[in-house]
Amino acid sequence: MDLDDFPKRQHDLVAELARQDLDPLSVAELTARIAALEAEVARTRRKVEGAVNHRASADALFRS
Structure with a gap:
C-alpha cells in the first residue's frame, strides 16, 4: 500500500x-514501536x- 492510498489530512499520523x-x-x-502499533491495530479492529x-x-x- 502506497502512502498515496491514504486520505490526505492536515495531520495524518499514519503518513507521518x-x-x-x-x-x-x-x-x-523498534520492538516497543511494534507493540504499540499492534495495540492500535487491535483497537481499530474492535472499533470496526x-x-x-x-x-x-x-x-x-x-x-x-
Whole structure:
C-alpha cells in the first residue's frame, strides 16, 4: 500500500509514521514501536467490529 492510498489530512499520523526514519532506533525501541502499533491495530479492529455489529442491528430492526 502506497502512502498515496491514504486520505490526505492536515495531520495524518499514519503518513507521518510511515515517513519516520527507523535507522536511529534500537532493537528495544523498534520492538516497543511494534507493540504499540499492534495495540492500535487491535483497537481499530474492535472499533470496526463494533460499527459493523451496530449496523447489522440497525438493519435487523428496520427489516422487522
